[in-house]
Amino acid sequence: MRIALAATCIADAMFPQAPKAVVTLLERLGHEVVFPPAQACCGQMHVNTGYLAEAVPVVRNHVRTFAPVADGEWDAVVVPSGSCTGSIRHQQRMVLEGAGLPAEARAATAVAERTYELSELLVDVLGVTDVGAWFPHRVTYHPTCHSLRMLGVGDKPERLLRAVEGLELVPLEQAEGCCGFGGTFSLKNADTSAAMLDDKVANVVETGAEVLTAGDWSCLMHIGGGLSRAGTGVRPMHLGEILASTREAPVHPADREEVSR
Amino acid sequence: MSTFLGMPAMRAGRGPSPDAAPGTLGGVGRPEDPLHWGATFPDAAKAALENEQLRRNLGNATRTIRTKRARVVGEVPDWEALRDAGSAIKADVLARLPELLETLERNVTARGGVVHWARDAAEANRIVADLVRAKETDEVVKVKSMATQEIGLNEALAEEGIAAVETDLAELIVQLADDMPSHILVPAIHRNRTEIRDIFLERMADAPPDLTDVPRELAMAARAHLRRKFLSAKVAISGANFAVADTGTLAVVESEGNGRMCLTLPETLITVMGIEKLVPTFDDLEVFLQLLPRSSTGERMNPYTSMWTGVTPGDGPQEFHLVLLDNGRTKVLADEAGRSALHCIRCSACLNVCPVYERVGGHAYGSVYPGPIGAILTPQLTGEKSDLPYASTLCGACYEVCPVKIDIPSILVELRAREVALAGSAPDAGDRVWKAAMKAASFAMADGDRFRRAARVPRALRAISRHGVIKRLPFPGSLWTRSRDLPEPPKQTFRDWWAEREDER
Numbered sequence: 001m002r003i004a005l006a007a008t009c010i011a012d013a014m015f016p017q018a019p020k021a022v023v024t025l026l027e028r029l030g031h032e033v034v035f036p037p038a039q040a041c042c043g044q045m046h047v048n049t050g051y052l053a054e055a056v057p058v059v060r061n062h063v064r065t066f067a068p069v070a071d072g073e074w075d076a077v078v079v080p081s082g083s084c085t086g087s088i089r090h091q092q093r094m095v096l097e098g099a100g101l102p103a104e105a106r107a108a109t110a111v112a113e114r115t116y117e118l119s120e121l122l123v124d125v126l127g128v129t130d131v132g133a134w135f136p137h138r139v140t141y142h143p144t145c146h147s148l149r150m151l152g153v154g155d156k157p158e159r160l161l162r163a164v165e166g167l168e169l170v171p172l173e174q175a176e177g178c179c180g181f182g183g184t185f186s187l188k189n190a191d192t193s194a195a196m197l198d199d200k201v202a203n204v205v206e207t208g209a210e211v212l213t214a215g216d217w218s219c220l221m222h223i224g225g226g227l228s229r230a231g232t233g234v235r236p237m238h239l240g241e242i243l244a245s246t247r248e249a250p251v252h253p254a255d256r257e258e259v260s261r
Numbered sequence: 262m263s264t265f266l267g268m269p270a271m272r273a274g275r276g277p278s279p280d281a282a283p284g285t286l287g288g289v290g291r292p293e294d295p296l297h298w299g300a301t302f303p304d305a306a307k308a309a310l311e312n313e314q315l316r317r318n319l320g321n322a323t324r325t326i327r328t329k330r331a332r333v334v335g336e337v338p339d340w341e342a343l344r345d346a347g348s349a350i351k352a353d354v355l356a357r358l359p360e361l362l363e364t365l366e367r368n369v370t371a372r373g374g375v376v377h378w379a380r381d382a383a384e385a386n387r388i389v390a391d392l393v394r395a396k397e398t399d400e401v402v403k404v405k406s407m408a409t410q411e412i413g414l415n416e417a418l419a420e421e422g423i424a425a426v427e428t429d430l431a432e433l434i435v436q437l438a439d440d441m442p443s444h445i446l447v448p449a450i451h452r453n454r455t456e457i458r459d460i461f462l463e464r465m466a467d468a469p470p471d472l473t474d475v476p477r478e479l480a481m482a483a484r485a486h487l488r489r490k491f492l493s494a495k496v497a498i499s500g501a502n503f504a505v506a507d508t509g510t511l512a513v514v515e516s517e518g519n520g521r522m523c524l525t526l527p528e529t530l531i532t533v534m535g536i537e538k539l540v541p542t543f544d545d546l547e548v549f550l551q552l553l554p555r556s557s558t559g560e561r562m563n564p565y566t567s568m569w570t571g572v573t574p575g576d577g578p579q580e581f582h583l584v585l586l587d588n589g590r591t592k593v594l595a596d597e598a599g600r601s602a603l604h605c606i607r608c609s610a611c612l613n614v615c616p617v618y619e620r621v622g623g624h625a626y627g628s629v630y631p632g633p634i635g636a637i638l639t640p641q642l643t644g645e646k647s648d649l650p651y652a653s654t655l656c657g658a659c660y661e662v663c664p665v666k667i668d669i670p671s672i673l674v675e676l677r678a679r680e681v682a683l684a685g686s687a688p689d690a691g692d693r694v695w696k697a698a699m700k701a702a703s704f705a706m707a708d709g710d711r712f713r714r715a716a717r718v719p720r721a722l723r724a725i726s727r728h729g730v731i732k733r734l735p736f737p738g739s740l741w742t743r744s745r746d747l748p749e750p751p752k753q754t755f756r757d758w759w760a761e762r763e764d765e766r
Contacts, residue, residue, distance in 0.1 A: 182654025
């Protein structure tokens, strides 16, 4: 399959290891990955903060950039983020309709219908749960709110993780509780966000895991920031980074810069 | 089956607690406007977060109710179908509210009740005060009612020299402490049993002097105190969980039986009800009487369900008045984006699952309607600028449990857009900063080339990182680094890496 990658703005600028891992993984599985360079952001931050007018050009750019998937030029769009996938699926059409752009709203729907979060793409579209990964570490999984509730990915990420050779998956207490990031919530309600983070960090530490994984680097940035501040040594890693790791090209939790080849 | 009263244990010891000095048990006081009071949400939340006892009380209580709710909801095979049915009935009610209200009025009147219409809080309070005064009494008993909380009825009656005695146990605790409820269903959830014992000893004149903090003893003390009130009251005031349009029947569901005492003993009964509480037919109750108790207290069925239709000569109250309250509801109804907030049956499930409510409690919301439903209902009812739509991470837990499927996260987003619009007309310094930041981000994020350059900017922060992390950023980044580290930005963005790789091929 030809799969277009929507890297997400935050991963592109701050956590390139996640989209790099997606490229490594999908190429290993025999697929072609395309990165349309006109992409920037899905518009989620603007929409969720209430700046709908400012979201319009951002959303239009995303829809235009990925419109070829609707014409069959690519087979699917993959996003290494549950919340960005959620925004693409549930908010973009609404923003464009609200701006009086019905044709673009229809285009947004067509793009959204072929856009998948990573675990959805692997399990539902490509039909694999064992991706041939090897990651001999103790890992706990945080099901991010938007993956869990907006997308309904269910246990797909856990099924993928359980199929990873050498990986020990340990359950996380209060796993479904929000970490407190919430985009601009972490700034507008900084104290409440920090209180929620404290509890999440305590629960992660309790597992004794070396690595905390999730399908979204925004939540991982938040929880990882708390894990780091508390001096826990627990490493945040994107689901894709773990799935990209093999015996031949292992990814070590401590390596941040070079994930793929 | 036990009923959870919001009384987690604090200390195992007996006797007066060491920190129970007189005057320390008072609550937040009674505000001018119960719909909107106090500090901004972030400020009130900050204060609440510093109260560790409060956080423990809330954590214990919400976890208990959450677990119970999940268990009993899991027993119902057609729960999702029931939610759909509840939502559909409410949508139908809102679509033909005027017609159904007139049907209700006709049927209540035909069965000997009197219907009054109140546009706002002042009008409703006036109607009730006049009705009570006509009975020449200066004390009334009340069953817990959100509608009368919303309009500040007790305070309005007090100004007329009429004492309104709350008979719900938790509501009595709140009233004695000169406090405000902090939860829709469990108004005293922020208090633990030791605090409640201390409040009774300090504020309830006939409390046994050797009262301990055992829940049963507390309940018995309140029961003895209230029994005298029930037997002497000539007038009772209630809310209503439901009103059936085509029979004129009112319904109250409760756990303690205090409501039934109010509804049956006094000669005159006055019910104050929000106009959205209607259901079209008696059969519709079937849906809500399954949805409500499981969602609210995590019980299969609430212990007491009372229904009354007009008056019955020689049995129960001989005079029945129904006050139909608007107080902003028609304004909410007119708002297509937010009107489904009126589906709410006040079960509180959204409060109990909300990670924000769990940390900061109800008072931080500065309204009788706290939590996720309050965050959408309060700003819509008042129409004022509010920071409540931002008091959420949009985690979606509230939508997941709502028995009538109110899509609270989506409405929050709509209301945030409204806040931005309201801020545009009279922006303060904070509004200007946010607007400028969002405009700049919009510019950078609407074009691949512009984003390519912007994405390289964080790289400059590598200069201040130590061992791969940044521990302190200047404002507004300091809001982040006060509690969390930021990882060192990468040397190369993803897109630059991709371009390099393409060139190598």
